[in-house]
Amino acid sequence: MSETINGDGVAVAANGVGKTFDTRSGEVQALTGVDLRVAAGEFVSLIGPSGCGKSTLMRLLADLDSPSEGTIEVFGKTPAQARRDQDYGIAFQQAGLLPWRTVAANIGLPLELHGTDRAARAARVAELAELVGLSDFADRYPDQLSGGMQQRVAIARSLAEQPRLLLMDEPFGALDEMTRERMQAELSRIVGESGAAVVFVTHSIPEAVFLSDRVVVMSPRPGRITGVVDIGIGRDVPRDESLRETTAFFAKVTEVREALHGTPVTASGREGR
Amino acid sequence: MSVVDGVRSPRRDRTLRLVAPVAVGLLGLAVWQLLVGVVGVSAYLLPSPSEIAAEWTANAGPIAEAAWITGVNAVLGLLVGSAVGVALAAVAARLRWIDQMLAPVVAGLAVVPIVALAPVLNSMFGADSEIGRRTIAAIASFVPVFLNTLRGLRQTTPLHRDLMRSYAATGSQTLRTLTLPTAAPYVLTGLRVASSLAVISALVAEYFGGPRGGLGAFISTSAATSAYARAWAYVGASIVLGLGLYLVTVALERLVTRLLTGGAR
Numbered sequence: 005m006s007e008t009i010n011g012d013g014v015a016v017a018a019n020g021v022g023k024t025f026d027t028r029s030g031e032v033q034a035l036t037g038v039d040l041r042v043a044a045g046e047f048v049s050l051i052g053p054s055g056c057g058k059s060t061l062m063r064l065l066a067d068l069d070s071p072s073e074g075t076i077e078v079f080g081k082t083p084a085q086a087r088r089d090q091d092y093g094i095a096f097q098q099a100g101l102l103p104w105r106t107v108a109a110n111i112g113l114p115l116e117l118h119g120t121d122r123a124a125r126a127a128r129v130a131e132l133a134e135l136v137g138l139s140d141f142a143d144r145y146p147d148q149l150s151g152g153m154q155q156r157v158a159i160a161r162s163l164a165e166q167p168r169l170l171l172m173d174e175p176f177g178a179l180d181e182m183t184r185e186r187m188q189a190e191l192s193r194i195v196g197e198s199g200a201a202v203v204f205v206t207h208s209i210p211e212a213v214f215l216s217d218r219v220v221v222m223s224p225r226p227g228r229i230t231g232v233v234d235i236g237i238g239r240d241v242p243r244d245e246s247l248r249e250t251t252a253f254f255a256k257v258t259e260v261r262e263a264l265h266g267t268p269v270t271a272s273g274r275e276g277r
Numbered sequence: 278m279s280v281v282d283g284v285r286s287p288r289r290d291r292t293l294r295l296v297a298p299v300a301v302g303l304l305g306l307a308v309w310q311l312l313v314g315v316v317g318v319s320a321y322l323l324p325s326p327s328e329i330a331a332e333w334t335a336n337a338g339p340i341a342e343a344a345w346i347t348g349v350n351a352v353l354g355l356l357v358g359s360a361v362g363v364a365l366a367a368v369a370a371r372l373r374w375i376d377q378m379l380a381p382v383v384a385g386l387a388v389v390p391i392v393a394l395a396p397v398l399n400s401m402f403g404a405d406s407e408i409g410r411r412t413i414a415a416i417a418s419f420v421p422v423f424l425n426t427l428r429g430l431r432q433t434t435p436l437h438r439d440l441m442r443s444y445a446a447t448g449s450q451t452l453r454t455l456t457l458p459t460a461a462p463y464v465l466t467g468l469r470v471a472s473s474l475a476v477i478s479a480l481v482a483e484y485f486g487g488p489r490g491g492l493g494a495f496i497s498t499s500a501a502t503s504a505y506a507r508a509w510a511y512v513g514a515s516i517v518l519g520l521g522l523y524l525v526t527v528a529l530e531r532l533v534t535r536l537l538t539g540g541a542r
Contacts, residue, residue: 068439087445094443100436104458104537117444117454145538 014080015169015201016042016065021074023060023227033226034060038074040220040229042201044168049204049212049219051260057227058205059173065203066094066171078169090118092169093162093200097177099154101146101161108133108142111160118165132160135194152183159191163198170195170202176211185245188214192243209264213256214243221263231263324506332510339495340514347479347491348518350407354414355475355522359468361415362422369423370430379423387420391478395485410482410491417478418471422464429463430456458537465530472526476519492518 021038024031035057042048050058063069064076067083078086086092093114101110109116112129120128133139136156146154155175162170175191176184192215195202206212212219213235221231235256237247247253306326312318313325333340369376391413398409433455441451483493492515499508 066443068442087443090445092443094440096436096439098436100434100440102437102455102458106538113454114444117446117450 013044014041015044015046015078016040016203017077018061018065019075021061021064021071021076023057023064023069024072035064035071036226036228038227038229042169042203044201045199047195047202047204047215047217049206049216050222051206051209051212051219051264052222052227053207053224053264055224055227056222057224058222060227061222062171062173062203062205066092086169090114090165091167092171093165093167094171095155095158095162095173095175097174099146099151099158101154101157103146106143106145107138107149107157110146110157111164113161114164128164132163135163135197136160136190150183152179152187155179155187156190159194163194163200166198166200168200170200170204172202173205174207175204177206184208184211185248189243189245191215196239209257209260210248213253213260214248219256219260219263221260223264223266230266233260233263321503321505324509328506329509329513332504332507333513336507336510340492340510343490343492343495343511344514344518346407347476347483347493347515348522350410350482350491351414351475351479351518351522354411354416354479355418355468355471357411358415358418358475359422359471362419362467362471363426363464366423366426366430369427376427383420383423386416389416391417391481392485395482395487399482399485399487404486405488407488409487410479413482414475414479417474421470421474422467425463425467425470426460429460432459432463461533461537462530465526465533469523469526469530472522473519476515476522480515 018038018040021035021040022033023035024033038057038061040048040061050061052058060069064071065078065083067087070083076083079091081089081091102113105113108126108129111132112120112125115125115128129142130139133142136159138153138156138160141149141153146157149157155178159175162172176187179187188211202215204212204215216235217239219233219235220229221233222228223230233256237252237256241247309323310326313323365375365379369379394413394416395409398412399406402408402412437455437459438451441455446454480491480493480496483491484497488494489498492511496508496511496515499505499511
């Protein structure tokens with residue numbers, strides 16, 4: 005907590021973050037003692053079993069909930085300020101499209117809410133539709149699209165305002181394996197082009213290894229960070245099918261799995277210590 | 278209606294959708310006429326369709342006039358009841374304690390018998406006033422509109438609310454882009470149900486005193502003077518009136534749906 009944060013180089017800094025929920029059966033500690041730093045442009049996955057608090061942590065970063073203890077800074081600001089400044093884009097497991105809006109109107113929703121004029125909005129929406137390969141579907145309604153296509157709309161929407169940080173909560177969790185792998189490759193390309201930092205919640209080990217610079221391993225009861233695995237596959241290595249066949253990829257999958265199952269892998273488990 | 282070519286064109290479907298109910302209706306009338314004319318059901322029990330039609334043409338003027346009086350009562354009641362229903366539902370959706378306060382009142386209103394209320398209101402507003410009937414129509418319309426609107430305003434999902442929060446959307450932006458479009462189909466369903474209730478209650482309220490002249494009043498007068506065919510003609514006019522108002526609300530529903538999907542482009 006004593007560290008000073010340079011707003012330019014650090015996207016996310018969480019220090020000693022805890023979250024307690026009041027439920028009918030008493031207090032539930034969802035998160036405790038979380039220290040996490042995400043550098044600008046870095047891709048970090050949060051992985052762990054259900055109940056490890058990975059989604060809770062992401063909601064705290066997005067200011068959809070507030071921490072019970074500790075501090076969080078997003079680009080050197082409070083999460084509330086970062087939210088008001090629209091410093092992040094967000095995508096959830098469900099696409100969450102508005103069913104009465106077309107694909108184009110869904111992608112343009114944040115721009116519309118923030119007063120981007122019609123012409124600029126149309127241009128940006130066309131660009132985003134192109135980026136996620138949905139140019140031919142701009143006039144369709146969400147119920148006319150497959151799950152994968154809906155999720156692509158949601159990702160395009162999260163990128164609409166060129167955020168420096170993307171928060172993604174299992175965005176591919178509801179997709180079939182083949183669609184999922186294709187979407188991972190596309191996301192990797194899109195993020196590479198945008199240069200945004202990403203906090204990516206998942207429970208798939210290969211997905212985390214394939215996408216990330218670093219994988220943060222979490223464990224439940226209470227939710228906490230138990231390990232961090234540096235993936236070390238450079239940004240210059242193309243994220244394609246051949247990467248999934250390499251021994252380096254398999255080695256990292258094994259390393260994350262071991263970290264998840266409690267075998268000590270790295271000497272310094274905690275971030276920033 | 279055999280399917281000759283296997284695949285039906287949309288146009289043929291549409292024709293079928295219009296023709297089928299009309300055919301069923303005509304068949305029903307024919308059987309009815311047959312029952313009365315050939316089998317000999319007494320006119321006292323059931324006048325034949327031709328008699329009723331004759332009464333309708335003979336009394337076209339008074340029927341139209343009566344339908345106008347009842348129609349105005351029903352429409353005014355529907356408008357006021359719906360407006361109050363939507364407004365109170367909006368407040369109740371926002372403030373839990375208002376909702377809790379209103380819930381028993383609305384449950385009470387929902388079961389108020391028109392039969393009991395009509396004479397009371399008629400004597401309250403005076404024998405020459407239509408206000409009692411309009412009030413009854415308004416109360417009858419209020420309930421379904423209120424309940425459906427309240428339900429509709431609560432249909433936004435946590436996911437959509439999170440999304441609007443992440444966009445730092447203002448209260449009125451969230452209302453405009455999320456809450457109202459989500460609630461609209463529910464409000465319109467409430468209106469559709471209320472339109473029929475408004476006509477029925479405006480009509481039934483006329484049975485229990487107040488000025489003469491509406492459809493309900495004529496039905497009871499005709500029946501009391503054993504003019505059964507004429508009474509049936511007025512019943513027919515009531516059905517036409519109710520259906521008319523119902524179709525207006527259906528049209529409104531279509532219009533809003535189109536505006537909602539088209540306007541967001």
